[in-house]
Amino acid sequence: MVVDNAAVNYTIRDGVAVITLNNPPVNGLGLSTRTGIVEGLARANSDAAVTAIVITGAGKAFSGGADITEFNTPKATQEPTLHTVIKEVEKSVKPVVAAIHSVAMGGGLELALGAHYRVAAPGAQIALPEVKLGILPGAGGTQRLPRAIGLEPALNMIVSGAPVPSEKLAKSGLFDAMIEGDLLTEAVAFARKAADKQGPHPLVRNRKIEHANAEGFLQFSRNTVGAMSKNYPAPVKCIDAIAAGVKEGFEKGLAFERDCFVELVQTPESRALRHAFFGERAASKIPDVPSSTPVRDIQKVAVIGAGTMGGGITMNFLNAGVPVTLLETKQEALDRGLATIRKNYEAQVKKGKLTQEKAEARMALISPTLSYDDLKQADLIIEAVFEELGVKEQVFKRLDEVAKQGAILASNTSTLDVDKIAAFTKRPQDVVGLHFFSPANVMKLLEVVRGKDTAKDVLATVMQVAKKIRKTAVVSGVCDGFIGNRMIEQYVRQALYMLEEGALPAQVDRAIEKFGFAMGPFRMSDLAGNDIGWAIRKRRYQEKPDLKYSKIADRLCETGRFGQKTGAGWYDYKAGERNALPSKLVDDMIVAYSKEAGVERRKISDDEIVERLVFALVNEGAKILEEGIASKASDIDMVYLTGYGFPLWRGGPMLYADTVGLYNVARSIRRYAAQPNGDAWEIAQSLADKADNGGTFN
Numbered sequence: 255m256v257v258d259n260a261a262v263n264y265t266i267r268d269g270v271a272v273i274t275l276n277n278p279p280v281n282g283l284g285l286s287t288r289t290g291i292v293e294g295l296a297r298a299n300s301d302a303a304v305t306a307i308v309i310t311g312a313g314k315a316f317s318g319g320a321d322i323t324e325f326n327t328p329k330a331t332q333e334p335t336l337h338t339v340i341k342e343v344e345k346s347v348k349p350v351v352a353a354i355h356s357v358a359m360g361g362g363l364e365l366a367l368g369a370h371y372r373v374a375a376p377g378a379q380i381a382l383p384e385v386k387l388g389i390l391p392g393a394g395g396t397q398r399l400p401r402a403i404g405l406e407p408a409l410n411m412i413v414s415g416a417p418v419p420s421e422k423l424a425k426s427g428l429f430d431a432m433i434e435g436d437l438l439t440e441a442v443a444f445a446r447k448a449a450d451k452q453g454p455h456p457l458v459r460n461r462k463i464e465h466a467n468a469e470g471f472l473q474f475s476r477n478t479v480g481a482m483s484k485n486y487p488a489p490v491k492c493i494d495a496i497a498a499g500v501k502e503g504f505e506k507g508l509a510f511e512r513d514c515f516v517e518l519v520q521t522p523e524s525r526a527l528r529h530a531f532f533g534e535r536a537a538s539k540i541p542d543v544p545s546s547t548p549v550r551d552i553q554k555v556a557v558i559g560a561g562t563m564g565g566g567i568t569m570n571f572l573n574a575g576v577p578v579t580l581l582e583t584k585q586e587a588l589d590r591g592l593a594t595i596r597k598n599y600e601a602q603v604k605k606g607k608l609t610q611e612k613a614e615a616r617m618a619l620i621s622p623t624l625s626y627d628d629l630k631q632a633d634l635i636i637e638a639v640f641e642e643l644g645v646k647e648q649v650f651k652r653l654d655e656v657a658k659q660g661a662i663l664a665s666n667t668s669t670l671d672v673d674k675i676a677a678f679t680k681r682p683q684d685v686v687g688l689h690f691f692s693p694a695n696v697m698k699l700l701e702v703v704r705g706k707d708t709a710k711d712v713l714a715t716v717m718q719v720a721k722k723i724r725k726t727a728v729v730s731g732v733c734d735g736f737i738g739n740r741m742i743e744q745y746v747r748q749a750l751y752m753l754e755e756g757a758l759p760a761q762v763d764r765a766i767e768k769f770g771f772a773m774g775p776f777r778m779s780d781l782a783g784n785d786i787g788w789a790i791r792k793r794r795y796q797e798k799p800d801l802k803y804s805k806i807a808d809r810l811c812e813t814g815r816f817g818q819k820t821g822a823g824w825y826d827y828k829a830g831e832r833n834a835l836p837s838k839l840v841d842d843m844i845v846a847y848s849k850e851a852g853v854e855r856r857k858i859s860d861d862e863i864v865e866r867l868v869f870a871l872v873n874e875g876a877k878i879l880e881e882g883i884a885s886k887a888s889d890i891d892m893v894y895l896t897g898y899g900f901p902l903w904r905g906g907p908m909l910y911a912d913t914v915g916l917y918n919v920a921r922s923i924r925r926y927a928a929q930p931n932g933d934a935w936e937i938a939q940s941l942a943d944k945a946d947n948g949g950t951f952n
């Protein structure tokens with residue numbers, strides 16, 4: 255017999271009712287799924303031919319938890335809520351067995367914890383990942399998991415949100431049986447046996463939390479977790495909720511957990527984390543490239559240039575088990591590149607992050623070469639040679655001669671025009687930009703630069719490749735600096751203007767780091783090398799002679815202070831150390847520069863620093879959206895969260911602007927536009943319009 259609610263299937267097998275969650279992609283517990291479970295339970299309990307009930311999930315999950323898309327919508331609180339569903343499970347007279355496979359996360363695990371029995375297939379990911387969304391388990395997870403597996407392991411799982419493989423939990427008290435064979439067949443057999451037992455059937459809520467010194471442990475956890483998660487309210491709330499259950503019992507703990515959930519789901523931090531979760535997934539979808547677009551088979555990769563970027567790019571593929579042919583012009587350069595890759599792996603071995611054996615296996619996947627003939631078999635070729643159009647031209651013309659038909663030809667250029675590069679070949683449809691960030695083996699971000707002729711299947715393929723090498727790929731149109739660097743240029747421009755007007759590097763860095771950036775612009779520049787920005791500015795002076803820039807950074811570079819690599823930059827550095835020490839010499843130089851430029855220095859507040867830096871990003875981001883360089887605001891946020899150290903709990907510049915309110919953002923921009931150096935503040939039309947209409951970017 256089959257009775258279907260859209261999101262739940264109900265069948266009967268050997269006298270056991272099987273309630274199968276069927277809400278792709280991950281059986282999220284949305285309203286229709288919850289309703290279906292409750293209906294299934296009622297049906298099974300009123301059918302005399304049914305002796306027991308199994309709840310399981312169709313497809314690739316038992317359940318990924320509450321449906322996050324319903325948060326802050328009426329459906330989230332509409333009955334039956336997940337609390338009600340779990341109560342119905344607990345109240346079932348006939349035993350309920352949760353048959354877990356693949357994924358049991360969040361509300362999915364909480365549902366299973368309400369069941370009388372749990373059986374699991376090995377390899378399932380078990381987690382309460384709610385903290386990662388800025389909330390806490392809100393359907394009894396903080397109460398039942400400690401009762402199921404013990405206080406300490408449960409607290410670790412809840413506070414970290416990290417998944418644990420089911421087999422590691424085999425003896426934890428969570429599962430009544432691990433099932434190696436066919437999960438459903440054996441779950442049904444288990445349920446039939448359970449039905450033979452006298453009721454009432456066991457409930458996790460009735461178990462005791464045993465711990466020699468629960469209070470001490472909870473206090474210790476609160477201190478350590480509190481210190482580690484300063485900007486995130488959820489982790490400490492998780493501990494508070496667990497503590498409430500330990501101290502005051504299950505029901506009071508449950509009520510407290512519920513209150514905390516309602517409070518946390520409204521916080522800007524949770525909104526930001528959920529935005530990042532969906533933003534990451536949304537970034538992989540390109541509006542005019544449907545998911546049905548065929549992809550090219552990528553088995554063999556080649557990288558040209560074994561320098562800073564080429565080496566890091568190569569490592570990404572080695573780490574994913576993909577062989578790489580690495581090409582250089584000279585043996586010495588090749589040897590140097592290989593040695594750097596080896597050194598990086600050895601550092602990981604030393605830290606215990608990688609075994610020597612694995613490091614060797616990865617190195618063995620590299621085929622070093624000096625000959626383009628060895629690139630003939632490559633499916634994807636990524637160029638990371640010097641940033642000069644002439645050199646790129648040589649390389650792409652040569653690639654056009656040797657690469658096989660259908661090979662994807664990618665450039666890692668950070669500033670050059672990908673369309674021009676594509677035009678060096680007779681196959682511009684196969685050319686794409688793959689802009690990795692340094693260090694390329696570490697940084698999550700990959701800007702995929704879509705040329706005017708780039709074929710859709712090339713885009714679909716590189717997005718899939720990005721997933722394989724665990725990058726967050728964001729598509730950018732062709733423009734100077736693409737999404738990330740084009741925006742950062744306006745941010746740096748503001749930083750330099752503020753030095754001229756009255757701030758000093760340490761104040762600017764401190765203010766923006768307090769806002770949450772990993773590193774302020776001057777510490778960052780000292781790390782990356784001040785000469786890089788200098789080279790770009792020199793090019794700008796040629797290309798855009800009208801663009802106004804503070805020349806203060808050029809002055810610094812003229813004295814050879816290129817940053818950490820020369821032992822001096824915006825800051826002083828002691829030999830062998832990376833601590834940025836404010837430099838009297840530089841500060842005096844800045845003050846002298848202001849005087850020379852006829853600027854009367856004034857005190858600039860930290861608020862102004864933050865506004866000018868962040869709103870410069872926002873304004874340029876709005877222009878990038880208007881021009882279609884980015885297809886959605888969340889793409890811009892993903893670039894900043896994964897590549898530029900923007901604080902995650904603020905959700906990226908565009909979400910932050912929405913949070914501040916675009917009316918307020920526009921007002922500030924107009925105010926700065928009226929100040930000296932206001933020429934940098936031409937407000938984006940779309941931002942002005944949204945500010946007028948009460949609109950938002952997201």
Ligand code: 3HC
Binds near residue numbers: 279315393
């Ligand atoms: N609700 C709604 N949609 C969800 C979802 C959820 N809980 N979890 C995943 N999805 C969607 C994704 O948005 C994505 O949609 P798309 O295809 O339209 O982009 C799709 O499912 C597939 O997701 P992934 O690309 O991440 O697929 P993977 O196979 O790589 O990973 C997963 C699957 C491990 C389940 C991963 O998606 C994940 O970690 N999801 C989040 C799980 C989570 O945080 N659950 C807790 C929810 S909050 C909760 O339960 C509150 C409760 O305590 C009351």
Ligand code: NAI
Binds near residue numbers: 562
């Ligand atoms: P690099 O100078 O460290 O390495 C370039 C390598 O290319 C050198 O080893 C050189 O020998 C080799 N090379 C030069 N011409 C060649 C040719 N014709 N054939 C084969 N190899 C050749 O430079 P880096 O920093 O790795 O930059 C490479 C590219 O990556 C540039 O386009 C740069 O703009 C881009 N990029 C750099 C980033 C960075 O932070 N360094 C970040 C993102 C992109």
